[in-house]
Amino acid sequence: MNIEQKVVDDWIHTHGVRYFSELTNTVLLMEEVGELSRYMARVYGEQSFKGTESKENSHLRIKEELADILFVTICLANQMNIDLDEAFRENIEKKTQRDSERHIANEKLT
Secondary structure (H helix, E strand, C coil): CCHHHHHHHHHHHHHHCCCCCHHHHHHHHHHHHHHHHHHHHHHCCCCCCCCCCCCCCHHHHHHHHHHHHHHHHHHHHHHCCCCHHHHHHHHHHHHHHHHCCCCCCCHHHC
């Protein structure tokens, strides 16, 4: 368990009573991704801000939503005994082997 996973685990057991179920946390993750998407569409896409929304604090909201996504992702990893450091290293290795030339050769990126 990496330090971030330990911090979340300690917080859950100190302030959160217990982890929500894996299903509930998956739904919460989707909710957080949706909230991030809403701000991304307004800041970087064509969608306009609603009257009650402010562009001034939108980057702060994006930051908060990314942190919420990370928190729930860590909760899920902790519940399933997944070491995220190990999972990330394995994922980077897989991507490196699979895509070592793919993006360099992509004419759309040059």
